[in-house]
Amino acid sequence: MEATMTPLASGFDFDIWMTERLAKVEQALDRWITTNVSAGLDHGAPAALVQAMRYAVLDGGKRLRPLLVFAAHEAFNGSNDGVGAALRAACAVELIHAYSLVHDDMPCMDNDVLRRGKPTVHVQFGQASALLAGDALQALAFELLTPLDGSVAPVIQAQLCALLARAAGSAGMAGGQAIDLASVGHTLTEDQLREMHQLKTGALLHASVIMGATCATPSANALEGLHIYGHAMGLAFQVVDDILDVTADSATLGKTAGKDAEQDKPTYVSLMGLDASKAYARDLLQQALAALQSSGLHNAHALQALAHMVVHRAC
């Protein structure tokens, strides 16, 4: 099925939309990763730890997960309902993503020295600090979702924490990383590879979409469409990542290219070949766009544009 809408339909300017939201999330992360995040305790966070946390999060990254949160939230209404919650959710998913990169880069995991064009956190600050910074970033995500100032309704706080915890945990991201770890040097079927990626990267991308919607008041039909969109985007992102690991260079990626093949990791490209992987990514894009079309959302332009952006990086 071919989607009929394009990112620029109805005068929607995706570049302006993205620039504004990236600035918002960057400012918020900068403000919230500080030495005194935790009102309610007598003490602030130690400066050295916060420095490593800020290094891990600020000034880098595509911020795809925050953008998905904003896009899903804004798909429901043009009002300001839930804007504060959506900003917190956007930062929280990025903190979980950032912590997973810090731990994933450590010598006992992928042992990577370059991330977003900079030395990885353990190279810059030492392994112990990287370990603690990652741990503290995960906790901070849940701090952000539970403000003490009454700005987010408790029922929304609870739903956001529930979604994020499950996406991050043993049946989500951490579980996917464990399968990834165990799969090096093994042959996986396409189903097994898909299952691994649905946990490792798909769960948090999917949760970003659903958390954004949760900050609005989603109808069941719209939520159903977003579930399909979120799953398709989660898979598409990984297929594209596998393609880029083969076709792009380290400078373009901001991380070490060709690592998957070097480490004998199963990927979509190693399993299906390059052309079939690209066709699969394009198919997932169409699935995502079709789900949006049938969901009855008020304003799906940003969600559509993000889907195009993810897939067109590689295809």
Added chain:
Amino acid sequence: MEATMTPLASGFDFDIWMTERLAKVEQALDRWITTNVSAGLDHGAPAALVQAMRYAVLDGGKRLRPLLVFAAHEAFNGSNDGVGAALRAACAVELIHAYSLVHDDMPCMDNDVLRRGKPTVHVQFGQASALLAGDALQALAFELLTPLDGSVAPVIQAQLCALLARAAGSAGMAGGQAIDLASVGHTLTEDQLREMHQLKTGALLHASVIMGATCATPSANALEGLHIYGHAMGLAFQVVDDILDVTADSATLGKTAGKDAEQDKPTYVSLMGLDASKAYARDLLQQALAALQSSGLHNAHALQALAHMVVHRAC
């Protein structure tokens, strides 16, 4: 000030109380650390990861934090209000504690090979699995606090997540560990040592007390008393830990004794001497008991008994 009440006042049998609660928390942890914790996702957690998580948590540990949750909750009423929430909070604080031990034992941190009389998680399963198991245990704590079955009111879920995230994060436990890391080989003042411990161990012990109370309907006066109790117990626990590191052997502790002195870590004993440390622990016990007496709690027997138990391990 001398406390007038004793653990056995009013026919309260602490041993029976503790045995029953330890059994409850053990059963619940066993049930909740499984391959299908996360209802709402298509996939279960991978068995290898769950195996490491279970090894880290089950069959070991004094479960002091869960006991504090139960005792604080039950101090408010004799009814069943909030029993389900308290059990979840009890398990959640233990999961945070357990994950911190797993990461703390890793070679890049304390490099410890013995914990609760067993090989540490990274010795048993490898460093990468230990890292991921710790990460997943932290997420699981927040999963437990946000059940999807309607059994815990959203406002309670939100409050419990807020308390736990702040106690675990950069201005709590992780922050304290960062200060601890930076302080090896340095001379700390008593104030600096106290601040480090208030973050590293005090914050989670204090949160255990307040989370238990949150599952009931605490009055402001009672909550004030529990804050003082929680702070005093957090400090007392660490003073006692420092004393035992000098006076007990590894078999009694279930971990390597004498490590603090060996690593040139500042402790209460190295700073104040053994006798003054013991006197300080006894003073903190009296502070905790006095706070309970003035708090107007219905039933503070278990809280009193736990305070005695912590301090009398060493004094």
